[in-house]
Amino acid sequence: MATKAIFYHAGCTVCVEAEQNVARALDSNRYSVEVVDLGQQKSRIREAEEAGVKSVPALVLDGLPFHINYGAGLDALK
Amino acid sequence: MATKAIFYHAGCTVCVEAEQNVARALDSNRYSVEVVDLGQQKSRIREAEEAGVKSVPALVLDGLPFHINYGAGLDALK
Numbered sequence: 001m002a003t004k005a006i007f008y009h010a011g012c013t014v015c016v017e018a019e020q021n022v023a024r025a026l027d028s029n030r031y032s033v034e035v036v037d038l039g040q041q042k043s044r045i046r047e048a049e050e051a052g053v054k055s056v057p058a059l060v061l062d063g064l065p066f067h068i069n070y071g072a073g074l075d076a077l078k
Numbered sequence: 079m080a081t082k083a084i085f086y087h088a089g090c091t092v093c094v095e096a097e098q099n100v101a102r103a104l105d106s107n108r109y110s111v112e113v114v115d116l117g118q119q120k121s122r123i124r125e126a127e128e129a130g131v132k133s134v135p136a137l138v139l140d141g142l143p144f145h146i147n148y149g150a151g152l153d154a155l156k
Contacts, residue, residue, distance in 0.1 A: 005103070021139045025083070027105040061099045068144050 002032040006060045008048050010039040014071035018057040022068055031061070038077050045074055080110040084138045086126050088117040092149035096135040100146055109139070116155050123152055 007023040009015035023033055038045055038056060048058070052065035055073045059066045085101040087093035101111055116123055116134060126136070130143035133151045137144045 017142065018144060021142055022100070022137065022144050025105060025109055025139060026103045027107075029105075031103055059100065061103060064095065064099055066096060066100050066146050067148075068146055070145075 002028070002030060003062060005031040005033045006048075006051075007033055007035045007057065008038055008044075008053055008060070009035065009057045010072050010077055011037055012056070012071040014069050015057040018059075018068040018071075023059065038074070042077065045077060049074060080106070080108060081140060083109040083111045084126075084129075085111055085113045085135065086116055086122075086131055086138070087113065087135045088150050088155055089115055090134070090149040092147050093135040096137075096146040096149075101137060116152070120155065123155060127152060 005026060007019055009019055019035060026033055036044055038048060051060045053060065053074065055067055056071045057068045059068060083104060085097055087097055097113060104111055114122055116126060129138045131152065133145055134149045135146045137146060
């Protein structure tokens with residue numbers, strides 16, 4: 001069964017590059033990747049914070065947050 | 079044919095976590111991942127810098143650098 005991976009972004013250039021490269025490079029047989037735009041879905045900012053996400057783009061894999069480069073801090077999205 | 083991806087690290091805890099999660103989550107049918115410990119292989123620091131790597135852990139995918147969380151700056155490894 002595929003493990004859920006969540007890629008949080010905010011539509012910025014850095015985010016798009018990370019999504020098109022890192023998020024899409026994951027093994028789809030093992031990971032089911034959900035892409036969440038926190039700029040659009042502000043209701044999910046809390047969930048991202050609870051997973052330890054401090055900035056976007058970030059990938060939450062097996063419950064651990066991995067910040068990929070730096071686009072924007074979560075506070076800028078609130 | 080698999081594209082080469084290079085994961086640069088320096089043996090730190092942040093690096094090991096990123097390697098065991100992000101680097102190993104890549105689709106091995108599409109990416110052949112080489113893991114380089116810059117703490118041990120200082121001769122490859124220049125190559126990493128030329129790819130745009132500023133800190134470890136970092137993943138270079140299709141020639142683009144993606145910094146994953148933050149372990150150490152490259153200058154600290156010289």
